[in-house]
Amino acid sequence: MHATRSASHTFRLSARGFSTVTRRQAPSGLRINPDRLWETLHKTCEWGAAHRYGEKPTETGMARLTLTDDDARVRSWFAAEVKKLGCTLSVDQMGNMFARQQGSLKSSAPMIAMGSHLDTQPRGGRYDGILGVIAALEVLRTMKESGFETNYDVGIVNWTNEEGARFPKSMCSSGVWAGAIPIEKAWDLRDIHNPHVTLRSELERHGYLGDIPCASDEQFGYPLGAHFELHIEQGPILEETGRSIGVVQGAQGYRWFTIIVHGKDAHTGTTPLSTRKDPVLAASKMIAASNEIASRHNALVSTGIFRVPSNASTNTLATNVTFTLDIRHPNDSVVSAVQEDIFEAFATIASQDGKGVSFDWTLDTDSPAAKFDQNCVASVQAAADHLVGPEKSMLMTSGAGHDTVYTSKHCPSAMIFVPCREGVSHHPTEYCSPQDCALGTQALLEAVVHYDQFRTKSENS
Amino acid sequence: MHATRSASHTFRLSARGFSTVTRRQAPSGLRINPDRLWETLHKTCEWGAAHRYGEKPTETGMARLTLTDDDARVRSWFAAEVKKLGCTLSVDQMGNMFARQQGSLKSSAPMIAMGSHLDTQPRGGRYDGILGVIAALEVLRTMKESGFETNYDVGIVNWTNEEGARFPKSMCSSGVWAGAIPIEKAWDLRDIHNPHVTLRSELERHGYLGDIPCASDEQFGYPLGAHFELHIEQGPILEETGRSIGVVQGAQGYRWFTIIVHGKDAHTGTTPLSTRKDPVLAASKMIAASNEIASRHNALVSTGIFRVPSNASTNTLATNVTFTLDIRHPNDSVVSAVQEDIFEAFATIASQDGKGVSFDWTLDTDSPAAKFDQNCVASVQAAADHLVGPEKSMLMTSGAGHDTVYTSKHCPSAMIFVPCREGVSHHPTEYCSPQDCALGTQALLEAVVHYDQFRTKSENS
Missing domain, CATH: 3.30.70.360 (Alpha-Beta Plaits)
Known part of the structure; x- marks a missing residue:
């Protein structure tokens, strides 16, 4: 199952990638492509780029509010990319997109998901949410090109309206999925600038009102076997303490x-x-x-x-x-x-x-406070230990809300934080370095592989 | 010179008028007409009435911003009324209106003025400024109908743009008159909602860009011999201490x-x-x-x-x-x-x-703080002592700015305060009772007569 292994004992990513030398070989034996990650992230940010603050092509913020034309464009692109990888794509009644890559066990058990969101604040940045989805895609691409298969199915979730900036309810569709928000209430949310437009009418307009009930229920919804989310910290702690990876054990x-x-x-x-x-x-x-x-x-x-x-x-x-x-x-x-x-x-x-x-x-x-699954957290911790060691990682509690807070009520979940410059987020100048994006993505890959192995052992022992 | 005297020892105004029994006969021997005062005040408030808050016809506030069409209407009315009384009317280059009644001495010395303003805040009331001008008119009407003549000329000033609500500079035209504000700056003030409209263009439009320089200068301006202003307190002190008249000795x-x-x-x-x-x-x-x-x-x-x-x-x-x-x-x-x-x-x-x-x-x-003229203050004090006695009057310092603060730099000046309900002003529900309006007006009359006698003695001794 493990394909190409890095030849060197310590592996260093390309110029655009890791500047940090990881402590030892990645246990998966896989190595994400930092350049492809960075280029994909910024290419997709052309849909919704706004609020230029510098000269470089990537020095803009984002205004890609959920279910706008630009959000529909990035969704179409995402759908095409995951299909190219051989994933199946399911869309539920809240427009949540589930891309699924079959594992070697060909088990029908719920997939291990890497999830986040492609929508942004009206004056948002290029990393909040977007990094989590693009990193997940990079993980699948890396696995695919290496011929690597997980045991259980693995996949990506793009959650609708996480920001709640256009339709005012944040973590809206993971909330519906988790049973915390009634779908009728979510559907009836009004565009803050145009009360004639509802979330549901926009789902319909773009063809994202799927057939699958938005629920974690095994019987009729789209249950998940686990949920991992890579996200910028949105605070200054990692940067100020010189750490690269936050192992997120819960949320305030x-x-x-x-x-x-x-x-x-x-x-x-x-x-x-x-x-x-x-x-x-x-x-x-x-x-x-x-x-x-x-x-x-x-x-x-x-x-x-x-x-x-x-x-x-x-x-x-x-x-x-x-x-x-x-x-x-x-x-x-x-x-x-x-x-x-x-x-x-x-x-x-x-x-x-x-x-x-x-x-x-x-x-x-x-x-209410959330406490993430200890096995998922252990998988993130193992990834961080391998990649940067205990001095460069730390246990954290998320200060902000995330889709993972909702998934954690219905499936084993954890998060990975990477530093963002000066702790700034929800702002055009939000920034995560190519090195940190790559490290976080590698950590996401390692955590998923680690958890897949743990799950295989525990479910088959 | 003293005409009809009140027959009773204590004089009580009509139903609409004083409920307070004054301590003794008014020294002027004159008695203002409380009903006429009240009716005139509220009749003129039909120009600019706004913000209804109750059922009674007078239960509205005012929106009579300076040099609007409604302000022009009340100005025309005012001009006609003072001419009916035989006053001369002069308008200076800031649209300040000076109505002048000749005194028995037929002196060319500057008149003793009763001044205030007819403009209001956009959500103002019926008493702030308006009472001072209408009371002054009532004083002249009372003198006229009684055949009473002051020694020196006496008159009324309607100061332009006291509120500074439309053209943002409060006490604007008394400030120009006092040399504290350059006229070019005042003329160039812009309507806060329409920068194409200046104070000067509105003076021209309504025919209030007079010929007389706006100045206190004896040579070429319109100097005043004294300035008395009746005004609502705009604070709660008189009401809370059960007093009817504030003898204002200066301003903070x-x-x-x-x-x-x-x-x-x-x-x-x-x-x-x-x-x-x-x-x-x-x-x-x-x-x-x-x-x-x-x-x-x-x-x-x-x-x-x-x-x-x-x-x-x-x-x-x-x-x-x-x-x-x-x-x-x-x-x-x-x-x-x-x-x-x-x-x-x-x-x-x-x-x-x-x-x-x-x-x-x-x-x-x-x-800067202002200290009013001790002789003017003494005239107000004498009026208050006669009308309500020391228990019902008090020395006060004005907390707010008034045109009198500017006049006090160039002529002997003082103010009279009357209570307003709950200290409320600059609000539609601003209210001064008919009794207090009448008492204040009587005090204004007495103060002017007292000061005229003092001036006669001191200038001819």
């Missing part, structure tokens, strides 16, 4: 809140501090307090949005303030404790200063 | 700043607190700190505007934050001290949390 829980502080508009020059109901002051103190509470719990609390009414002026106290809170921690119980402390502090703050303010809050999103 | 100094805090956008889920440059957090701490500093100095500090970029989202730290600061105190030296303490605190805060942020600030407006 998070809760998103909208808080509205109700005050009273009044003239700044004529209203004594003692008679004010100043929502900007109260909200400011709330945000400062939430940060202190987060630090105490070693959690993350963030405010991304802070709005005063559009008629605000320098010499008028605002009527109200709306701000968001995003609380995160790998432990759901800590998320709850932080939430409790924060709203207790907010109540105290609301009663202070002038005549006090009132506030309402709503829980907008509640995403 | 204030400085307006715009602060931009520069951070770095980053994913809230993947960016540790220690590596953040979070401008929302820093700005929040700055606002909380500015409030503490203000309290320590017994000053006012307010933030009315707080903006994050429009692409802000719950799970992204903002790139930058823009917020305003409005620092006020009756003493300019305290304003300076507060400013110094605030920016020292801001520098400390900017260096804290994560990797810190940077910030810039600009001084947008610097309005």
Whole structure:
């Protein structure tokens, strides 16, 4: 089964590829093609390229929102490429694309999937999601050209509308697949700029409203035997600690809140501090307090949005303030404790200063923490150990949401992180070096091969 | 000179008028007509009525922006009314309207003016500015019908674009008159919704680009012998302390700043607190700190505007934050001290949390404190003492800017405040009761008569 082996003890990828010398020969004996990976990734980014920030051809961001014409173009290309490799392609009722390469066992058991997404934010980059799918394709291409076969079927999933940027529900179609989001609700999501366009109408327009129910169910859905996802970290930790591979063992829980502080508009020059109901002051103190509470719990609390009414002026106290809170921690119980402390502090703050303010809050999103499958994580860990060694890899918890968070509820799952420059993502300048893209792809290949071997042993012992 | 005197010792206005029984007979012997005042005020508010909030005919706000068609209508009406009274009307190059009633001395000395403005905010009320002009008209009507003559000439000023809501420069034309704003700059102000329209082009369109230079200069401008302005308080102090008349002895100094805090956008889920440059957090701490500093100095500090970029989202730290600061105190030296303490605190805060942020600030407006003329203030005080007594009046410092702040630099000036409901102004529901409107108008009359007598004695002794 193992075809061409690298001749050298340490294997170094080509100029465009690994600069890091891996510690030892890749256990699969396979070697992905870094140049092909890089070229394929950037070639497909011509569909949706936007927001140029530099002179080089690849120095643009992306605006490839789900189920737009550009997304349809990259989907067609993807379908053609996997068919060239001899894969079967299935599309479910959410337009999720499942490419499947038969393994040597010719087992009907669910395939080991490498999944991510080809859609982007409106001002997104070239790596978030895209790298995971293109890397998966490179893994299949590498296997194919080497005549390498896994034991179990292996394949790729392109999940629809992961970003939730056009139809506002992130990880939308893995959520439907996992039974967490009703398909009618997902189908009825409206284009944020055109309420006449639904996700379903766009699936139909592009021919991606498949026949297969979007579900993990063995009976009638498209179950998966495992799910591995290569993704840029979207944070600064790998880069700042000089590591190349993050072995992702789970995802933080998070809760998103909208808080509205109700005050009273009044003239700044004529209203004594003692008679004010100043929502900007109260909200400011709330945000400062939430940060202190987060630090105490070693959690993350963030405010991304802070709005005063559009008629605000320098010499008028605002009527109200709306701000968001995003609380995160790998432990759901800590998320709850932080939430409790924060709203207790907010109540105290609301009663202070002038005549006090009132506030309402709503829980907008509640995403419990996920713990990935220990065998999948072990396969990623083994890949990382082989490729870069323990000094250059680290166990991590994903701070962001990913399709893998949903798949992990229904099949063994894990993720691989690679560094992105300055931790920047969801931005045109998002960047992952050719070396890191290649290392991550090699790690994806090794993890899948390792897991396939583990699965063979465990299911046949 | 004194005509009809009130027969009763204490004089009570009609149903619509004073509910407060004044302590003794008005020293002028005159009595304004509260019903006529109220009806005139609300009749003229039909030009520009907007933002209905209740069922009664008068329960709307106003949108009578300067030099709009509705403002031109009320100006025409005003011109006709003062001419009916036998006044001469002069218009200067900023469209300021000077109505002048000759006094018994037939002196060419500058008139004693009662001034305010007929323009409003886009979501303004029926009293801010309007009351001051309509009350002044009621004073002249009362004098006329009683055959009462002041010694010196007396009159009314309708100042153009006091609000600065359409052409963004508040107290614009009293500022030009006072030499604080160059006329070319004022003329070139652009309509905030249509940059092709200038203040000058609107003066021309409506026929209010007068010949008289807009200046306080005796040689070629339109000098004033004194300036009295009746105005709603625009704050809650009179109402909360149960007083009817504020004797305004000056105006606070204030400085307006715009602060931009520069951070770095980053994913809230993947960016540790220690590596953040979070401008929302820093700005929040700055606002909380500015409030503490203000309290320590017994000053006012307010933030009315707080903006994050429009692409802000719950799970992204903002790139930058823009917020305003409005620092006020009756003493300019305290304003300076507060400013110094605030920016020292801001520098400390900017260096804290994560990797810190940077910030810039600009001084947008610097309005020094004003101290009104002691003889004018004494005339207002005498009026208040006679009408409501010391328990129902109080010395005040204006928190807001007014045309009188500019006139006070070039002629003896003072103001009279009356309560407005819940301190609300610049809002459709702004309200001053018929009783308080009438009391304020009577006080304006008494103050002018008192000052005219004082002036006669002092200039002829």
